[in-house]
Amino acid sequence: MKSLKTNKATESEMEILRVLWERGPSTVREVHELLLKNKASGYTTTLKLMQIMLEKGLLTRNTTNRTHVYACAVKQVFFQKQLVGKIIDGMFKGSPAQLIMHALGNHRASRDELIEIKKYLDNIVRQDDVKGKANPKK
Secondary structure, eight states: OOOGGGOOOOHHHHHHHHHHHHHOSBOHHHHHHHHTTTSOOOHHHHHHHHHHHHHHTSEEEEOSSSSOEEEESSOHHHHHHHHHHHHHHHHSTTOHHHHHHHHHHHSOOOHHHHHHHHHHHHHHHHHHHHTTOOOTTO
């Protein structure tokens, strides 16, 4: 399997990954039918994309039955971390704070989401304090 560092997913491939992350292992037909709910596309296009994704190392394929079943070769959280890291480095000059401020400025978070974000940030600050990384300006 090739390294995922060299495998960038296209938008169409991301749609397939999202279906498989949500649904679990599926046939091409099952994935295709779910994709049709959002946009028109041919079955052979879905099949070809999934074959390419298999070659890229994004998917695995179980061929023990007549109908092949595809699954994600990478966990969603890993893929998200990799993508967010590229966005932070490429668009926000390495600043996660800038990403968060842009995200919260462009998309209104619910009160519950804001509470969850605050708890997460408080936990990071506590961990840094324990590790001796506290900001000396405090």
